[in-house]
Amino acid sequence: MVLISKFYFSRVLGRPVYQSKEKNILGRIADLYVDTTFKRPKVVAIKLRGGATLDSSDVTILKDGSKYNFFCNELRGKDIRGGDSYLSLAETMLDKQIIDLDGRKVVRVNDLRLAVTSTGVFLIAVDVGTEGLLRRLDIALPLKKLVRIFHKSLPSKLILWDDVQTVESGQNGLKLAAQAKKIAILHPSDVADIIEDLDKDSQMSMFSALDEEKAADVLEEMEPDVQVKVLDNLSITKAADVLEKMPADEVADIFGVLDEDVVTNLLEEMNKEASDEVQELMEYPENTVGSLMATDFVCVTEAMTVAACFEKLRQEKPEMDTVFFLYVVDAANRLIGTVSLRDLAVANPQTEIRAIMETDFHWIYDDDSLSEMIEIISKYNLPAVAVLDHGREMSGIVIASDVLYYLLHKH
Numbered sequence: 001m002v003l004i005s006k007f008y009f010s011r012v013l014g015r016p017v018y019q020s021k022e023k024n025i026l027g028r029i030a031d032l033y034v035d036t037t038f039k040r041p042k043v044v045a046i047k048l049r050g051g052a053t054l055d056s057s058d059v060t061i062l063k064d065g066s067k068y069n070f071f072c073n074e075l076r077g078k079d080i081r082g083g084d085s086y087l088s089l090a091e092t093m094l095d096k097q098i099i100d101l102d103g104r105k106v107v108r109v110n111d112l113r114l115a116v117t118s119t120g121v122f123l124i125a126v127d128v129g130t131e132g133l134l135r136r137l138d139i140a141l142p143l144k145k146l147v148r149i150f151h152k153s154l155p156s157k158l159i160l161w162d163d164v165q166t167v168e169s170g171q172n173g174l175k176l177a178a179q180a181k182k183i184a185i186l187h188p189s190d191v192a193d194i195i196e197d198l199d200k201d202s203q204m205s206m207f208s209a210l211d212e213e214k215a216a217d218v219l220e221e222m223e224p225d226v227q228v229k230v231l232d233n234l235s236i237t238k239a240a241d242v243l244e245k246m247p248a249d250e251v252a253d254i255f256g257v258l259d260e261d262v263v264t265n266l267l268e269e270m271n272k273e274a275s276d277e278v279q280e281l282m283e284y285p286e287n288t289v290g291s292l293m294a295t296d297f298v299c300v301t302e303a304m305t306v307a308a309c310f311e312k313l314r315q316e317k318p319e320m321d322t323v324f325f326l327y328v329v330d331a332a333n334r335l336i337g338t339v340s341l342r343d344l345a346v347a348n349p350q351t352e353i354r355a356i357m358e359t360d361f362h363w364i365y366d367d368d369s370l371s372e373m374i375e376i377i378s379k380y381n382l383p384a385v386a387v388l389d390h391g392r393e394m395s396g397i398v399i400a401s402d403v404l405y406y407l408l409h410k411h
Contacts, residue, residue, distance in 0.1 A: 005063055008127065009089055009112035010135050017048060017059065017070040026072055027052060031090040032114075033080050034123050040161055041087060043114070043121040045078040046070070053078050061116055089123070097202060098126060099183065102163040104190040106197040111135055113158060126164050129157035188214070192221035195230075204233050216245035224257050231258065231266075240269035247319070248274065249294045249396075252281040289373045290366040292406060293387045293396035296322050299329045302337065302354035306347045309339075321399050324383040328357045334392045335363065363388050366395045370406070377403055 009032065016025045027048030034041035046054045055078040060071045080086045087093070093109050100107050111127035127135075183191055183206070191210075195203050195218065207215060207230055219227060219242060231239045231254070243251050243266060255263045255278065267275045277295055284290030298318055300309050309326060326344070328337035337357035347356050363386040364373050377385055377400055387396045 004116045004118065006113060006115045006124070007063075007068055008135060009094075009114060012068050012070075013090065015068060015070060017046065017054065017072055019075070020060070020071045020073050026054075026075070029070065031088055032056075032121075033078075034087050034089065035085055036087055037085045038122070040115075040122040040124055043123070044086070045080050047088075053080060056121065061121065093126075097198060098128075098159075098164050099194055100128070100159050100163060101183070101186065102159070104186060104194065106194055107157075107159070123161055125158040125160050127158055183210075188217035189221040191218045192226075196222060196226050200229070200233075203230065208234075208238075212241055212245050215242045219243075219254075220246055220250050224254070227254050228257055232262070236265050236269050240266055244270055244274045247294055247296050248277040248281055249292070249402075251278045252291075255282060284366065287370050288366065289364055289368045289370060289387055289398060290395065292370060292373070292402055293366065293398050294322060294402065295396045297394070297397045298323055298326045299333075299394060300326050300339070300353055301330075302328050302352065302357060304353050305349065306344055306351050306353070306356075307349035309344055309353065310349075321384075321401055322397065324399075325386075325397075326353075327386060327394055327397075328353055329394055333394055335361075335386055335388055335394050337361065338386065361386065364398070365390060373398055374403055374407070 012029055012032075015029050017027055017029060018024065019026050027050055029046060030049045031047040032043050033045040033047065033053070035044045043056045046056050046059060048054065054072060055076045058072060058074045058076050060073060062069045062071065089112055093112060096109055097106050098109055099105070107128040109126055109128060110130075110133040112123060113125040113127060115122050115124045183194070186194075191214075195206050198206060203226075207218070210218060219230065222230065234242070243254075251274075255266070258266075267279065270278070281290065281293075281295065296318060298313065298316060300312065304312075313323065323341055325338045325340055327335055328339060330336050337353075337359045338361045339353055339357045343356050362376055362380055362382060364376060366387050366389055373385065376382065377398070382400065384397050384399045386394065387398055389395050
């Protein structure tokens with residue numbers, strides 16, 4: 001592939017398309033359509049004002065100074081209807097929101113950069129800078145000359161197509177399900193921030209494109225008001241499926257800000273185990289340890305070997321922040337010791353847990369006050385602390401990061 005030249009989309013909008021031999025004007029360019037199945041979206045059709053759409057493979061592009069002339073070799077139309085991979089540049093890109101995957105933020109498209117090569121015309125970058133907007137108003141050049149006098153320059157910002165995630169959907173937009181793999185590589189908190197910056201329709205399109213596991217992680221990271229908006233716009237079935245993938249304590253927090261009738265419907269739709277777990281947490285008074293504890297933790301017995309513990313971890317696949325410690329319980333589920341992940345990692349695989357577990361550990365009752373729990377975690381610098389009921393059975397754990405979130409958002 002040989003690069004011949006590059007141009008901005010705004011520079012060809014409104015340009016005439018000539019019939020090659022006669023030099024008659026067939027029409028003026030209203031839009032370009034690209035096929036996104038190529039590594040770089042390839043221009044496959046040229047839409048003229050009035051509605052006619054030409055097959056771009058029959059169009060030759062010649063540069064004339066700073067302008068580009070389009071010559072049609074044969075008057076052959078192109079049907080772009082129903083093509084899931086076809087993207088309209090003017091209709092679904094210009095002035096629309098996109099996601100800058102590298103910058104992890106929502107930006108607005110001011111112009112587009114295309115490249116003419118020996119194998120076709122390709123979309124290579126998106127212009128989100130001030131210069132792109134001024135270029136479309138046809139005042140970029142005089143302003144550039146003006147600011148140069150003061151040794152300044154117009155802000156310019158190009159994002160390579162590889163770092164772009166579209167958020168438009170519909171007949172002329174990309175299928176978000178196919179594009180979601182791009183955004184899936186980002187941390188859930190980054191995705192949550194991005195979705196929060198989108199308009200309502202785009203929020204739902206983007207969130208709905210995520211698989212349930214990713215959607216649960218992202219919902220967990222959203223601000224409460226956005227969580228409510230998203231859940232209100234999902235079907236009860238879809239919302240319940242996503243909530244079932246979340247830790248019960250997080251779901252209980254969300255239910256605390258939802259309307260009661262919505263909570264009732266969601267609890268009925270969720271599977272019984274998840275529903276019961278959430279309802280138990282919701283019964284704790286607001287300022288007690290139980291209201292902040294997580295119920296996802298890993299229990300082992302003192303007779304298990306280190307190798308057996310690691311096999312259990314592989315099977316259960318717990319969240320990272322719930323395995324600072326494994327909790328050793330007896331046959332009645334009473335806590336008798338803890339073992340850190342570090343101690344497991346350095347122990348002989350055949351060593352029994354009773355030989356390495358810590359029997360002098362910190363814990364707290366589920367109905368103790370949050371202030372008592374915060375004091376324990378801060379005093380002993382604990383990443384997590386066990387929560388027991390008054391029968392010394394394991395009820396849950398409180399994670400230090402949840403305490404920090406509570407302190408930052410509740411006070």
